[in-house]
Amino acid sequence: MRLKITHETGYRYDHPVRGLVQSLRLTPSIHAGQRVTDWRIAVAGGQRGAGFRDGAGDWIEAWTVRGPADEVTVAVAGEVETRDTAGVLRGHRETISPLVYLRPTALTAGDAALRDLAHAEGGEDALDLAHRLSAAVARAIAYEPGVTGAQTSAAQALALGQGVCQDHAHALIACARERDLPARYVSGYLHSNIDGQPHDAAHAWAEIHVGALGWVGFDAANGCCPDDRYVRLGSGHDADDAAPVRGTAFGPGRESLAVRVQVEEMGQEQ
Template sequence: MRLKVSHRTEYSYDEPIRYGLQRLRLWPASGPAQTMLTWALHIEGAREEVRFLDQFGNDTRLLSIDGDPHTISVVAEGEIETNDTAGVSGPHRGFAPLWLFEHQTPLTAPGTAIRDLAASVGDGGDLQRLHGLMALIQQRIAYVTGTTDSRTTAEEALVKGTGVCQDHSHVFAASARLLGFPARYVSGYLMMNDRVDQVATHAWAEAYVSDLGWVGFDAANGMSPDERYVRVAVGRDYREAMPIAGILIGHAQERLAVHITVEQ
């Protein structure tokens, strides 16, 4: 499937910015499940200082901001050829060793609720257990926007029983690690069946399975990624794979607007 993606992020400020830095992870790579055909970044109000691959193999750009911009816009867009691999994205790559993904982070640190969830996964083969875990998470966490934010931990989301794809992915990663699987968070895009316009990127999780490599599980939708998914960045949690992060020096008040389209 050939997908066309446009992702516009715009920051508006009520006064000039003294200085700022932004880190972008917005450049998808080709792999077993996708081939990048065209991709471009358009940046206004900031300048690109350096480009590198981070420890997880994500294409990463650092932008600097100074002077008097009141608006900063970043547009990532292009076309990706995708194919359905039943969620399998292949062998482990990147500078970070596989064992690093066995370790929890502050956002995925398990408490009683996650430990009980992992313990409730039944017996069976690796894929059977992971699909069972995904089904349990979909049952326990209703998809409700506005009830969690980027600081919400996996344990908090599971106890609350509501959240978004970020929370489903954190709970899956935390639980899979308790079950003995290296696990990671994936940031990307999903072509919706009922709309083109979106206001946020998508997220899912992957677990490492012997003889298969990394296998994806989207607990928010109860399925493994198919040809409607575009993967962009990975990390142990949201903070390590988020599309844009940054710091500002000064007292300017910030307003954020995000507009995403994903279509054939």
């Protein structure tokens, strides 16, 4: 599938800030399921700094904006060719051990309810168990926008019984770690067909490490493994760690945020 992506993040400040420093994880991953044919990142009034590939295989680059500035826009545009690998992350180079993803965070810490959910499932092997955990999370947390926020934890979302893709991913990560399966949060994009699917083009899911097969993606919010509708950006221990845009503004201005993401399928060349 050929996907065209436009992603714009706008920051406004009620008082001009002296400047900003940003760390962007906005370049698609390199792996067998996707190939970037065109990709551009621009920060209005910004200067690109150093870039590097971290131990998890994600490309991160720094940008700075000199003030005074009362508005900053981060714009991404590009095209990616994708193919279905049944959720298996093949050909993705990384140097850190999967075992580091057994460490809980504030957003993925387990409580009694999450432990009960995790241990209620059996499995013939690690892959089967991962599928069963994903299905259990999907049953336990109904998709409902607006009831959770950026800092809602997995335990809180499970207690509510409602949430969005971030909450499904956090809960699945928590359950997998309870069963000693390394798990991590993935940020990216989803091409959502015009058939009533409620999920945003900016999307998130979990990856679980299942032995010799390696990392496998699970999208509990949609009840599937990532296929050619998905574009993978990067990963982390949780949503904060995997955020596509992280940064600091210098000054007293109060910040407001607006995000616009569009993913559309390109026509195939004849």
